[in-house]
Structure formats: C-alpha cells, structure tokens
Amino acid sequence: MSYSEETLVQTTTANYLHDELKWESIYAYNQEDYGENSLLGRENRKQIILTRYLERKLRELNPNHPDEAYQEAIRTLTDYSVSQSLPKINQEKHNLLRDGIQVSYRNEKGETVKPILNVFDFETPTNNHFLAVRELWIEGRLYLRRADLVCFVNGIPLIFMELKNIWRSLRAAYEENYLDYLETIPQLFYYNAIVVFGNGYDAKMGTIGSLFEYFQDWKRLQESDAGVVNMETLLKGVCNENNLLDLFENFILFDDSSQETVKIIARNHQYLGVNNAIEAVKNRQALAGKLGVFWHTQGSGKSYSMVFFVRKVRRKLGGNFSFVVCTDREDLDNQIYNTFAGCGLANNDCDPCRATSSNNLKQLLQERKACIFTLIQKFKQAVDPNEPYNERDDIIIISDEAHRSQYGNLALNQRNTLPNASFIGFTGTPLFQNDEITSRYFGDYVSTYDFQRAVEDNATVPLYYDARGDKLEIATNDVNERIAEKLEALEVEGDVERRIQQALKSSYGVITAEPRLDAIAQDFVRHYANGWEMGKAMFVCIDKITCVRMYEKITHYWQEEINRLQQQLNSITDQQEAVYKQRQIEWMEETIASVVVSQDQGEVQKFREWGLEEELNFHRNRINNGFELTDGKLISLETAFKDANHPFRIAIVCAMWLTGFDVPCLSTLYLDKPLKAHTLMQAIARANRVYEGKITV
Structure with a gap:
C-alpha cells in the first residue's frame, strides 16, 4: 500500500x-x-x-x-x-x-x-x-x-x-x-x-x-x-x-472599515454563541424578553458577534426587527458603530441612526430603524410608563458591557421608552455571583466563552496585571504628600500660580527630572494608545517649560508605539483582532498632539535657557494660527479640539483650558500637576461632560 x-x-x-x-x-x-x-x-x-x-x-x-x-x-x-x-x-x-x-x-x-x-x-x-x-x-x-x-x-x-x-x-x-x-x-x-x-x-x-x-x-x-x-x-x-x-x-462578513476590505468568517465560538442567542430570540415571549447574557471574553470578537446576531435575526426571523445598540462609553459606541458600518449594516450619513441627543434618541426610537446606536446617558429624560416611545415587540436592545449600566434611572427610562422590547447583554467580563440585578434584567447566560477557553483556542493571549506605580519606578509619593499638604493650606484667593511655584520650590527638580518625565510620557502613550477610540485627551503639566518638554517626549514615544504595533500586526494570529489593530495604527498615525499655553513676557529667554527656543517658536506659531484644512483655510486650536472629527486629540496644557472651557468629546484627563481644590474640580469637569454631539471617528 x-x-x-x-x-x-x-x-x-x-x-x-x-x-x-x-x-x-x-x-x-x-x-x-x-x-x-x-x-x-x-x-x-x-x-x-x-x-x-x-x-x-x-x-x-x-x-x-x-x-x-x-x-x-x-x-x-x-x-x-x-x-x-x-x-x-x-x-x-x-x-x-x-x-x-x-x-x-x-x-x-x-x-x-x-x-x-x-x-x-x-x-x-x-x-x-x-x-x-x-x-x-x-x-x-x-x-x-x-x-x-x-x-x-x-x-x-x-x-x-x-x-x-x-x-x-x-x-x-x-x-x-x-x-x-x-x-x-x-x-x-x-x-x-x-x-x-x-x-x-x-x-x-x-x-x-x-x-x-x-x-x-x-x-x-x-x-x-x-x-x-x-x-x-x-x-x-x-x-x-x-x-x-x-x-x-x-456568518461571512466583508468589513471595509479599514483601508482594505477584509473577508471574515465566524470563529467556532461565535458561530455557536450567536446561534444560541438566535434560539433565545425565537423563545423571547417565554423568556419574557430576557434573552440572556452573552459573555465572550475580551478580544474574542464581541462586536462582530453582534453583527452576526443582528444580520441573522433580520434575515431568518423577519426583516422588521429593530435593534438598539446601547453602550455607556463613547469609545465603545464608536467601535461598535464603525464595525456595523464597515459591514454594511449602518450608514449614519445616508440614514441617521446615531443618537445625537436625548430628543434625537426619542425621534429615532419612534421610527422603524433597522439599527440605532446610543449611549445610555441619552436616556436621561424621565418617561411616563403610560406614554412610551414605541410599543413594538420586535425591538431588541443590545446592551454592551451590560452589568455596568443596566440599573438606575437611565435603565428605568430605557425600559419605559420601549416596554415590549427584548434585552440581551453582551459583556467581555463575567458577572459576579451575587449580581442579581443583571440576571433580573437580562436572564441567565445565553453563551459563555471564558478567558481560559479563549487562551486555549488562541483567540486571546494571557493577561497580566502590573501595578502602575511599580512599573514607572518613580518614588515621589512623599513629595506629592508634602505638596498636597501645602496646597491644602493655601488661600483660595490670591496669586495661585505664584503660591504653587513657591510651594514647589524645593521639590521642582524631583517633579521635572528627566527620567521621571520619560517614564510618565511612556506610560501616557501606552495608556492612551491602548484605549485609542476613547475620545480626546488633555495632559496637564506643572508649567509651560514642562509642557514643551513633555510634547517632545510624547511625540517620540508615540512614533515608537506605532512602530511596535506595526511589528506586532505581522504576528497576530487572530484576523478580527488584526482588523482592529490596523484601525488603531491608522488612528495613531493621524492623531495630532499640541501644546496650548498662554504668552509670557520674557518667555523667549526662558525657553532659550532650556535649549527650547526653536520648539517654542513652533508651538507659538501653531497656537496663534491653528491648523490648515484641506481647502487651505485655517482652523483654531480651540475649534479643532472641540471637533470630535478633527485629529487634534492630545492637548498638553498647564493652565489654559483648565477652567471655563467645555469640550464634550474630551474623555480623559492626565494630571501631572498638583492643583488646588477648586482648580482641581474645574479641571476634572473638563472630562465629565456627556457628549451628545455627532460621534464619528
């Protein structure tokens, strides 16, 4: 033989x-x-x-x-x-x-x-x-x-x-x-x-x-x-x-959300999990609208599973089903919408489907849309249970990371608007054993694909936790405590900036030491680049000199991170992860960082002493003139930063824009400056605005 x-x-x-x-x-x-x-x-x-x-x-x-x-x-x-x-x-x-x-x-x-x-x-x-x-x-x-x-x-x-x-x-x-x-x-x-x-x-x-x-x-x-x-x-x-x-x-998709259209077929766990969810939809009346919790661990293609689920329900169970995809973070909303749009299930430009406000959400829910994308924060309007927005029983609410936001007034308003809707929760993390609220709203697990199984299947890699302070190896806790004590004792009125400088006089060299700033810049790049579609970021430095120094370091390590991701892309074994990684690289390549500081008399000499005169000229020119658009017109830094679609995403500041400057699309504030109570609260408020504008990335 x-x-x-x-x-x-x-x-x-x-x-x-x-x-x-x-x-x-x-x-x-x-x-x-x-x-x-x-x-x-x-x-x-x-x-x-x-x-x-x-x-x-x-x-x-x-x-x-x-x-x-x-x-x-x-x-x-x-x-x-x-x-x-x-x-x-x-x-x-x-x-x-x-x-x-x-x-x-x-x-x-x-x-x-x-x-x-x-x-x-x-x-x-x-x-x-x-x-x-x-x-x-x-x-x-x-x-x-x-x-x-x-x-x-x-x-x-x-x-x-x-x-x-x-x-x-x-x-x-x-x-x-x-x-x-x-x-x-x-x-x-x-x-x-x-x-x-x-x-x-x-x-x-x-x-x-x-x-x-x-x-x-x-x-x-x-x-x-x-x-x-x-x-x-x-x-x-x-x-x-x-x-x-x-x-x-x-279970075959063609995703054109990145530079090239990618053909994707469901992986084993997606095929089995989505079909379990389809059976739940068929039995939704017996389940009282509680379709279950779809727990597939992080990195296992949860957004694509949503697309497979929506497509199959509409194709096999009737074309009149409508889906409300609800998240509690703008970055998730962007990610999921981009996936749906890339796979041809949504097009906000041709058929508006992304809620821009609470009133707009109400209007969308009253229409027979195939898909609606919203943040749960847009359910802020109290709704009379006797006057719902829509009483159809073929509406399915897909709640991403359901256990974080399925309770409270927002969730109650959501259910009052659509009393006959069915609910399915998608999550990348397991529910706690005593999480009775999630089970009460969504039912039991409809599909599980846990972390250990994902690792065994090479769908994800093992995760390890490192304490951030230990990783940075910058022991300034005692300095920070002394600074905090002094700032606490400062009067609310008076020359706050001068008082801060005096309070920091003995510790300034520690706070602005080169190794420390290097470590912070690298940590910022890792954190913000890892979150990428999370929205815009504001980095607050102790003074203007440090702002410019930090800009040089961030832009240097930003490019290093792009290079690292491009190398990593070649070794990824998960096609769907690669699509997201390519999007991340494209996002990083177009992202702009800029210093935003006010003018001072004598600043040229001050920066010259640090060897940063040329860098100051670059930033001052940008602050004064803004960015050039494709049509040759100029747009100010302020307008660009407030525009969610503009790639100016990282503002490095020390005092400007910390008070009286609202940026709804700002999601993350990085503080490396000790601030007084009221100033701290003002700074924090820069990032706590609910964004109800048009969200596109």
Whole structure:
C-alpha cells in the first residue's frame, strides 16, 4: 500500500464526506472528459462552475421561468471584469449567491418581470446538491494546476481543501500550494467561501486573503464540548449540510472599515454563541424578553458577534426587527458603530441612526430603524410608563458591557421608552455571583466563552496585571504628600500660580527630572494608545517649560508605539483582532498632539535657557494660527479640539483650558500637576461632560 498524500488523506477525507456527511464524491484525475454529457459536464479545464448542476438546481428551486431566465442567471454568475481584484469579485459573487440573482424577461402578456432566482435553498439544506471532487485539473491564463479537493454546492465551488501527508505541517499547504493557486488559477476562488488545510489529523479553516496565522481550528460541535483539535471535528462542524449553508448565509462578513476590505468568517465560538442567542430570540415571549447574557471574553470578537446576531435575526426571523445598540462609553459606541458600518449594516450619513441627543434618541426610537446606536446617558429624560416611545415587540436592545449600566434611572427610562422590547447583554467580563440585578434584567447566560477557553483556542493571549506605580519606578509619593499638604493650606484667593511655584520650590527638580518625565510620557502613550477610540485627551503639566518638554517626549514615544504595533500586526494570529489593530495604527498615525499655553513676557529667554527656543517658536506659531484644512483655510486650536472629527486629540496644557472651557468629546484627563481644590474640580469637569454631539471617528 502506497502511503501517499492521496491514499492517507485525500481518499479518507472524500470517503468521510460521502459516508458520514452524505456528499457525492468523484475522483476526476485522468477520469474527466469534457462536454455536456461528460463526467462533470465541463466544457474545458478553465471552467470552474459546474453549470450542469447549477442549471438543474436553478430550475428546481425557481420553477416556471423561461429558459432565457436561467441562462441569464448563469451568465451573471460566470461573468466578471478582468480589472476587478480577486477580493472584490469574491464579495460580489458571495452577495449574488446569498441574495439571489435578478433576471429580466417578458411574460406571456408582454409585461417585463424581474424575478430573483435563488442559487441555494437555505431553508432546507438537503434540497441542495453537495459534490466533492478530488484531483481536479484547473487551467489558468498561463498555468495548469490540480486541486486536491474542491467541494461544490449546486455546482458552485464553495470549499477549497489543500491536503498534506499526516507528517506535513499545515503551513506547507498554505505556502507551497495555496498561495501559488491564488496567483495561477485565481478563478477557483471567485466563489470560494471557505479554505481548509488538513493533514488527516489536524485541520484549519479560513477565508481568502487571510494570512496563515488567521486560519482557525474548529474544536466544538456544541458550546458545552471540551474541545478537540482534529480534522474530523472540523469536517463535522463546517461541512455538515446545515452548518455549511448557515455559515455561508449568515456568518461571512466583508468589513471595509479599514483601508482594505477584509473577508471574515465566524470563529467556532461565535458561530455557536450567536446561534444560541438566535434560539433565545425565537423563545423571547417565554423568556419574557430576557434573552440572556452573552459573555465572550475580551478580544474574542464581541462586536462582530453582534453583527452576526443582528444580520441573522433580520434575515431568518423577519426583516422588521429593530435593534438598539446601547453602550455607556463613547469609545465603545464608536467601535461598535464603525464595525456595523464597515459591514454594511449602518450608514449614519445616508440614514441617521446615531443618537445625537436625548430628543434625537426619542425621534429615532419612534421610527422603524433597522439599527440605532446610543449611549445610555441619552436616556436621561424621565418617561411616563403610560406614554412610551414605541410599543413594538420586535425591538431588541443590545446592551454592551451590560452589568455596568443596566440599573438606575437611565435603565428605568430605557425600559419605559420601549416596554415590549427584548434585552440581551453582551459583556467581555463575567458577572459576579451575587449580581442579581443583571440576571433580573437580562436572564441567565445565553453563551459563555471564558478567558481560559479563549487562551486555549488562541483567540486571546494571557493577561497580566502590573501595578502602575511599580512599573514607572518613580518614588515621589512623599513629595506629592508634602505638596498636597501645602496646597491644602493655601488661600483660595490670591496669586495661585505664584503660591504653587513657591510651594514647589524645593521639590521642582524631583517633579521635572528627566527620567521621571520619560517614564510618565511612556506610560501616557501606552495608556492612551491602548484605549485609542476613547475620545480626546488633555495632559496637564506643572508649567509651560514642562509642557514643551513633555510634547517632545510624547511625540517620540508615540512614533515608537506605532512602530511596535506595526511589528506586532505581522504576528497576530487572530484576523478580527488584526482588523482592529490596523484601525488603531491608522488612528495613531493621524492623531495630532499640541501644546496650548498662554504668552509670557520674557518667555523667549526662558525657553532659550532650556535649549527650547526653536520648539517654542513652533508651538507659538501653531497656537496663534491653528491648523490648515484641506481647502487651505485655517482652523483654531480651540475649534479643532472641540471637533470630535478633527485629529487634534492630545492637548498638553498647564493652565489654559483648565477652567471655563467645555469640550464634550474630551474623555480623559492626565494630571501631572498638583492643583488646588477648586482648580482641581474645574479641571476634572473638563472630562465629565456627556457628549451628545455627532460621534464619528
């Protein structure tokens, strides 16, 4: 017996598909002839769609149309523009296969009719034709290649499998064969939904355009399973007739929220978790609207799970469902909206769906919107339970990080506005055992994917806690305490700045020491860059000289962080995490930091003594003239900082803008200056405003 790739893996895989999963199986190598009545009905090796099977299913699934209608549908599927990229063709073909192909003809009465012909029967998967073809010759423009295993559904090549001997690594399948096929026979992937690499024991699946690190295991058939990494589990989970059609119809996304459109398929835990949530929606009346808590740990693709959930509910349970996506932080609101918009489920510019105020939220809730995005703070208006905004029972409220904000007056107002809505809570952290409030509002867990399981599945990496003070290694606690005591004793009236300088006279060198400022700048960059879409930041320094010094350090370490993230991007093993990481890098690259300080007599000499005269000129010019817009006009620093859409996101100040300066989109205040009680409260107030303006990033 020959222990070849074919004997050990290909034949075994094809037999498993046939015997266990009821696929038809054909061995094509040196067996295929060509023509209408040939083995596969192909005209030649360039043809990738098996039109014989496709036409047969088009007629079965869409009866009573003339021949020209079926031929037009086939032409629409097989035609493509040579100027289009492979990802773009794949996206267009996916949409046609999922949503159907519109054709046009004149009926017997001479009327023009435009029916949509379905390619697949998603409601009854067994009505489709499943065919696995081994060793299929495919001819490209210049090269001829033989694919190990291509799986056709109704004549459409949805699955490509590259199989290796059991002692070969899956990376070899990716690097030695798959990448070559993308270049030499790209038409094989125009209609592809899933790419599988296997060696008989191990297997991974993913989508075209994915790096090898993004290909994932399929370890569980049920959420309660312990999880086993092997090829059989993947075949059962992905190639099962019901699961394959479900994955194709409801669990593939094309996200264009970053510079390039990315094709994403649900990971194992997302597929199982979302389907659990779908069952809860079906049973929402019995559950009294408490759909449950969807706990998937941080980094496991929670925002994409929301998109999968919303899309499947609207597609499978009725198109009239509306969703209110509610968060308690602007950065989360931005992140989730951008994901929905990137996947084509929302467009605030064309169809306003983001609440800009409490009154605007009321208006949106009274309309039949598909999706509404809001902060729970916008439910601040008390609502009479007898006068709700909307009494529909097909509204679902998705509360992100539900346990933080599902109680109190805001949550009560939310429920009074939509008394018949159903609630599902999405969270990345587990609920406490005594958290009865969350269970009371949302019900029990509908899906769990905890941190340990995510680590085991390589969906996230282990997290470790470091005390920030220990990490910075700047022992100034005693100095801070002495300063605080002196400031506490200062009078409210009088020359506060002079008094502060006097109080700090003996400790100024410690507070402004180079190693300390370096450590603080690095810590600021790590913290703010890690939060990225959280909003704008204000960094408060002890004086103007330190503001300029801190600017130099922050901009230096900011670029270092960008470089580090770009290197990290190359080693990420999670495709969905990579999309977010790319967004973060783009956000950081466009972010602007600027010093904002008032003028002083003699400041030039003061900065010259520190060797910062040139830097002062740069900042003074920017403070006086602002930023230049694309049309050549200038915008002041104040206007730019108050504009949530402007990339001026980091203001470095010492006194200006600390009082009487409201910036609703300011989310974080970094204090490295001792402040008096009233000044401290004024400074804190810069960041505590509820932002009800338009939020876009």
